[in-house]
Amino acid sequence: xxxxxxxxxxxxxxxxxxxxxxxxxxxxxxxxxxxxxxxxxxxxxxxxxxxxxxxxxxxxxxxxxxxxxxxxxxxxxxxxxxxxxxxxxxxxxxxxxxxxxxxxxxxxxxxxxxxxxxxxxxxxxxxxxxxxxxxxxxxxxxxxxxxxxxxxxxxxxxxxxxxxxxxxxxxxxxxxxxxxxxxxxxxxxxxxxxxxxxxxxxxxxxxxxxxxxxxxxxxxxxxxxxxxxxxxxxxxxxxxxxxxxxxxxxxxxxxxxxxxxxxxxxxxxxxx
Amino acid sequence: xxxxxxxxxxxxxxxxxxxxxxxxxxxxxxxxxxxxxxxxxxxxxxxxxxxxxxxxxxxxxxxxxxxxxxxxxxxxxxxxxxxxxxxxxxxxxxxxxxxxxxxxxxxxxxxxxxxxxxxxxxxxxxxxxxxxxxxxxxxxxxxxxxxxxxxxxxxxxxxxxxxxxxxxxxxxxxxxxxxxxxxxxxxxxxxxxxxxxxxxxxxxxxxxxxxxxxxxxxxxxxxxxxxxxxxxxxxxxxxxxxxxxxxxxxxxxxxxxxxxxxxxxxxxxxxxxxxxxxxxxxxxxxxxxxxxxxxxxxxxxxxxxxxxxxxxxxxxxxxxxxxxxxxxxxxxxxxxxxxxxxxxxxxxxxxxxxxxxxxxx
Numbered sequence: 001x002x003x004x005x006x007x008x009x010x011x012x013x014x015x016x017x018x019x020x021x022x023x024x025x026x027x028x029x030x031x032x033x034x035x036x037x038x039x040x041x042x043x044x045x046x047x048x049x050x051x052x053x054x055x056x057x058x059x060x061x062x063x064x065x066x067x068x069x070x071x072x073x074x075x076x077x078x079x080x081x082x083x084x085x086x087x088x089x090x091x092x093x094x095x096x097x098x099x100x101x102x103x104x105x106x107x108x109x110x111x112x113x114x115x116x117x118x119x120x121x122x123x124x125x126x127x128x129x130x131x132x133x134x135x136x137x138x139x140x141x142x143x144x145x146x147x148x149x150x151x152x153x154x155x156x157x158x159x160x161x162x163x164x165x166x167x168x169x170x171x172x173x174x175x176x177x178x179x180x181x182x183x184x185x186x187x188x189x190x191x192x193x194x195x196x197x198x199x200x201x202x203x204x205x206x207x208x209x210x211x212x213x214x215x216x217x218x219x220x221x222x223x224x225x226x227x228x229x230x231x232x233x234x235x236x237x238x239x240x241x242x243x244x245x246x247x248x249x250x251x252x253x254x255x256x257x258x259x260x261x262x263x264x265x266x267x268x269x270x271x272x
Numbered sequence: 273x274x275x276x277x278x279x280x281x282x283x284x285x286x287x288x289x290x291x292x293x294x295x296x297x298x299x300x301x302x303x304x305x306x307x308x309x310x311x312x313x314x315x316x317x318x319x320x321x322x323x324x325x326x327x328x329x330x331x332x333x334x335x336x337x338x339x340x341x342x343x344x345x346x347x348x349x350x351x352x353x354x355x356x357x358x359x360x361x362x363x364x365x366x367x368x369x370x371x372x373x374x375x376x377x378x379x380x381x382x383x384x385x386x387x388x389x390x391x392x393x394x395x396x397x398x399x400x401x402x403x404x405x406x407x408x409x410x411x412x413x414x415x416x417x418x419x420x421x422x423x424x425x426x427x428x429x430x431x432x433x434x435x436x437x438x439x440x441x442x443x444x445x446x447x448x449x450x451x452x453x454x455x456x457x458x459x460x461x462x463x464x465x466x467x468x469x470x471x472x473x474x475x476x477x478x479x480x481x482x483x484x485x486x487x488x489x490x491x492x493x494x495x496x497x498x499x500x501x502x503x504x505x506x507x508x509x510x511x512x513x514x515x516x517x518x519x520x521x522x523x524x525x526x527x528x529x530x531x532x533x534x535x536x537x538x539x540x541x542x543x544x545x546x547x548x549x550x551x552x553x554x555x556x557x558x559x560x561x562x563x564x565x566x567x568x569x570x571x572x573x574x575x576x577x578x579x580x581x582x583x584x585x586x587x588x589x590x591x592x593x594x595x596x597x598x599x600x601x602x603x604x605x606x607x608x609x610x611x612x613x614x615x616x617x618x619x620x621x622x623x624x625x626x627x628x629x630x631x632x633x
Contacts, residue, residue, distance in 0.1 A: 173371035
């Protein structure tokens, strides 16, 4: 196959971007299989004897596994709840006129305008009073306040793009409001719902500030566990990289699964 | 008793009244067409029958039951949308079965009904496809199929053919007419296309600015339009209007003066009746392009040729009669040059008369 120079430059540019963004990821994964000497070697070693020592060590000694489980519980619950509560709200905002609609809309946006740290202390005190410190529930509730607006925004926009005629056709076909939501809006809004679910999951998975403030040992999440290595005289890079790899894995898998639904033009062919 | 009955129906959006009191009725099995220019309220009226728009005032009966405030699904009507509004994530079969599923019809009957409708519309080979894999005409058939399977009391069509190209539109028009004949169903059809209205309708409702201008059979509207608006709307090319002056009344006929008339005047009888105009009144003379003849022994009008459009078998002639322009549709290809003066004849029975306010005489 002959490539024109334009196509070649295009491919070259794309390759550069991909290498640039994936290199840190590659470095992390490869370092997790290196010995401390290989990691610190200068110039860097590209071919090395892979070792599972780092993984053995963190599974044996640290709380990484428990932390990953905690993160999974919190992120999954938050994502499910955000989508469960956010999509009906988005449907209402997209299709109905009601008193206070624009205020409600602004309230959703303003939730994200606030820097999270501003609320850290009040929320800590609230959690303390409610005896919710160091529980999964407190993180789920806090993450929900940050994730719901995202789900509502993205899904409202997505639902608005569904031609109203389709809903009316369903009404004439005898579908009630809830059936229309379930059979028309959820399947046709899948791309937006998928995107917002990924955002929710990634946010809850990566969140560090509230996880540090609101948890102790029992409900320590993965990002908190990773920072635990950041003490002492020596930085155990191998273990940090192995922990990082384990932390990144579930989000990557989740994103890959969900991205199947992120296709454009789902409503194609409905109307013309 | 009428099958579909609208009594002084009104629709208000805020302060604006878009339907200003419409009353009409349709018999079972009748094909009623709402026609009018865009913005006349014809689609809004149809959507009120469907229940997709609230009725602000008035009363709506279907099959002897007051459904003014009834849910759309309980009115037993079905609608074909201008945009088709198919469910894009469902197959053709699922699209057609959706309403039946909602009505909890047994699966075996759903299969049978969908199959039957698909056969009628010749889409039985497409049942497993998604709408995106269909052509415009096929999508339209699926949309019609979706309304057939539900055996509705009334079929509603909202400009169903306006997204199709001319050839397909003509073909689907014939199919809808055939469907109406075979199902014997009551249909209400909205269009801005007067050809669709003329060819499909048992009865046409001409709407303008939220009011009914006239209701009648296509022939009635063509032969006896109630006013200048209906006269101009029904028929293609549009009726010509020449503003003239009444010279006098002679034994029931009106003598009308205009410089373009051969001899300065012509005589025509009013077809509707009502009060006759007096000498000196303004009067509007309506002449259909297809009624004007070029080769006439007794020409009535003297015209100046402006432009000719050769349509192959016939020619559309654009001419001037003083300040008014006059269009003629004539068979063959007349040999004339722009600027030429020529005479045109018309059967006096084909002359339409309107008073100054536009009401037919």
